[in-house]
Amino acid sequence: MREDVQSLDIRDVTANWVNAAVLEAQIEERIKALADLSHTPLFFGRLDYLHVVGADQAEGAEGERFYIGRRHVHDADGDPMVVDWRAPVSQPFYRASKKDPHDVGLRRRFGYTAGELTAYEDEHLSDPTEAATTSKLLQAEIERPRVGPMRDIVATIQPEQDEIVRSGLGGTVCVQGGPGTGKTAVGLHRVAYLLYAHRERLARTGTLVIGPNASFLHYIEQVLPALGELEVKQATVESLVTSAAVEVRGTDPAGTAVVKGDARMAEVLRRAIRSHVTLPTEPVVVVRGSRRWRVPAYELEELVRQLLERDMRYGAAHEALPQRIAHAVLVRMEEAGEAPDDRVQDAVARTPAVKAAVKAMWPPVDPAKLVLRLLSDAEFLAAHAEGLLTPEEQGAILWAKPARSVRAAKWSAADAVLIDEAADLVARTHSLGHVVLDEAQDLSPMQYRAVGRRCSTGSATVLGDLAQGTTPWATASWADALRHLGKSDAVVEELTAGFRVPREVIAYASRLLPLISPGLAEVESVRESPGSLSVRRVVDPLALGAAVVAACVESLTHEGSTGLIAADARIPLLAGLLDAAGLPYLSPGEETTAEARLTLVPASLAKGLEYDYVVLDEPAAVVSGEPDERTGLRRLYVALTRAVSGLSVLHATPLPPALRA
Known part of the structure; x- marks a missing residue:
């Protein structure tokens, strides 16, 4: 398929150089999308449909055999060899069961090692x-060592995850999921599915993945490209x-x-702007040739009040x-027997x-100047925060040393959000058409x-775990979060089946749940x-x-990656000890390799x-x-x-009391 695209001759098929440049760029993107991915097999499953027509069976599937993969593959005649995992005919690979086989007679899973086919089931x-x-291949895939960036889970999506992945574009979905339930992967695969099902619409409106920090975004950035999706943007708030x-x-x-x-x-910002x-x-007196047209103050006041009542941006x-004032002038011109048109109205609107x-x-x-004044001028803030913020709260946000200009100010991340709110006012x-918001529990209402x-006319996938909220402003409930997001009608789904964290480890950590999220x-x-688990x-x-x-050295004798996690204040000490021991280590977000496996x-x-493997240093710290x-227990x-x-x-x-037994 890639060679076919590369061999295309477009010299005589375009009308001009602009069309040729656009077509050439599209061909380059197509070639890029068809690139081989090392150690990533094109297919991972097979479905053999029965010779019956079922209510939930894809049209034309009866008696057919389909290989399921990360992307569509066809032969030289255009006949499908591998069907995209997102296609309707592929859905039973994830949903079919003994109780509800979806008219599938046989489901086959393929196992790979370093890209080589080594088993089937x-x-x-x-x-x-x-x-x-229980599928042994599925278990082996989940337990495969984590070296490198985050992998897709397209071969191991579970039925409850698949329901969320394939939910429609029209509504917002909020996924509450504890550690290891795959909520991040579900959100990313949902984007891939929506781009498959609604490609033209989302190509116009755009998609975005929002993560908590740059390290996290770097960790997940290869998931969507591995599924053939190259155009999804990533950002932090x-x-x-x-x-x-x-x-x-x-x-x-x-x-x-x-x-x-x-x-x-x-509301403080809205009042300040108004x-x-x-x-x-x-x-207002407008001079046109030898005539003077007068719009009295009471009529101007009525125009202003009408705009205020409409609550426009x-x-x-x-x-x-200015157009409304000009229209008032045109009414007077018409009453005087003149016949002005739209060009005259535009000209009047531009008069001095x-x-x-x-x-x-x-x-x-100017939004930034407005926020600068609010944070610098106590009287201005008090006038617009009256009845909203207490005097103590107003004092908390006022700058001790007011800045002289926007560029001279030491803006904080919270200040930037205020400026963004003011800019929207x-x-x-x-x-955008769709936004994925991960680790959403840590966001403030603003x-x-x-x-x-960013998704006011689109939809969103909200991912998070209330128990992992570690900011002072972490949300207490998804209902509150979704209301501030403007998506109060969102469906909240809960994932409780864990696939990543071993049962012994998650049970130990869950002792903290009654304290952090009852x-x-x-x-x-x-x-x-x-x-x-070792304590x-x-x-x-x-x-x-x-x-x-020593524990890090021991963990590195096993295959896979090791993370040494410690309180931020102890990181310099541990870095020095690792250097002294001659143990190379990475920073979060740097890609682990076979040679560098400690982070x-x-x-x-x-x-x-x-x-x-994780080595956790001094939980009390x-x-x-x-x-x-x-917040410390949540961390x-x-x-x-x-x-x-x-x-x-x-x-x-000593450990926290809940973990001492």
Whole structure:
């Protein structure tokens, strides 16, 4: 297929050089999409349909055999050799069971090692004498060592995951899933499915994946390309809202960030912007040739009040006001017997008198300057925060040293979100067709609003785990989060079957759930792995570092990746010990290889990452490194649940009470 595209001769098929350039770019993209991926097989399954026509069977599938793969493959005659996993005929590969075989007689799974076909496994779904068994190939795929970036799960998608992946484009889906339930993979595969099912629409409107940090985005960036999707953009919330005029160089104390991230700030900003509107006291006099046309102040005031009542975007109203004044002038011209047209109205709207009147009544507003004034001017803030923020909250967000200009200000990430909100009040933010928001539990209400603006006319996939909320402003419920996102009607799905974390490890970490998220269902791991959990106390605190390094050396004797997770404050100490021991290590986001398999991970960056083996240093330090105990325990819960094959916990300070037994 790739050679066919490469051999295309387009010299005589285009009308001009512009069309030729566009066509050449499209061909290059197609060649890129058809590139071979090392160690990635083209097919991973087979379906043999029965010679019956079922209600849930894909049209034309009766009696046919289909190979299922990551992308569509056809032969020289155009006949399909491999069917895309997203096609309707492929759905039974994920959904069929003994109870509901979807008219499939046989399902075959293929096993690969380093890209080579090494095994296959058959399920005779229509044979009542054959007992249902757990797929060993599926188990082996889940347990395959984690080296390199995140892999797709297209060969191992489970029925409950597939239902979410194939849900329609029209509605927003929120997925609550504990560690190892595959929620991130489900979100990415949902994007791939939607691009398959609604490609033309999403090609026009765009798609976006939003992650918590750059390390996380780097970790997941190869999943969609492996499925043939190359055009999906990635961003963090911070990069999404930071404009060219504002550089984030400062940080806020937790209390300040909480107030700035509160949804009440949206109303403060709206009031502050509307305060720039001034009702007129003087008429507008427009000179046209030898005639003078007068629009009295009371009529101008009525025009301004009408725009205020419509609650339009501030900038749109600023553009509409001169046209409305010009229309009032045209009415007077017509009453005087003239016959003005639209060109005359446009000319009147551009006259100095009308421009001056609009500038006085509805002046332009710069969003960054507005936020700068709110955070610098106590009287201005108090006037627009009255009844919304307490005096203490106003004091918390006021800058101790007001900045002289937008560029001189040390803007924080929370400030950038306020500017983004103000910018949307002035001019509508462009909306995309679909947005995936991962680790959503950590967003503030104002951040949710910022994301919601990017999908106001589209849909979203919201992924997260309330138990892993580690910011002071972490959401308490998905209902609140979805309301701030502007998607209150979203369907909330819960994934409770764990595939990544061994049962022993997730059970140990789940002891913290009653303290951090009461009422949240525990993850039930499908993988039992005796010996996967080790908890050891080092009596001498000075010997803890050496014991941690020794544990890393031990874990590296096994195949796969190792993550050394520690409180952020202990990272420099551990880095020095690793250097002294001659152990090379990576930073989060750097790709693990066969030669470099150890990553030193600050606890604050561990969320969303996974390693075959995890060595956790001093849990008490992870807890005490956060502003409050509950947030610290949530951070610890995240760190405890990053392991796929084994977890070693080493401590000198007593563990939190829930973990001591």
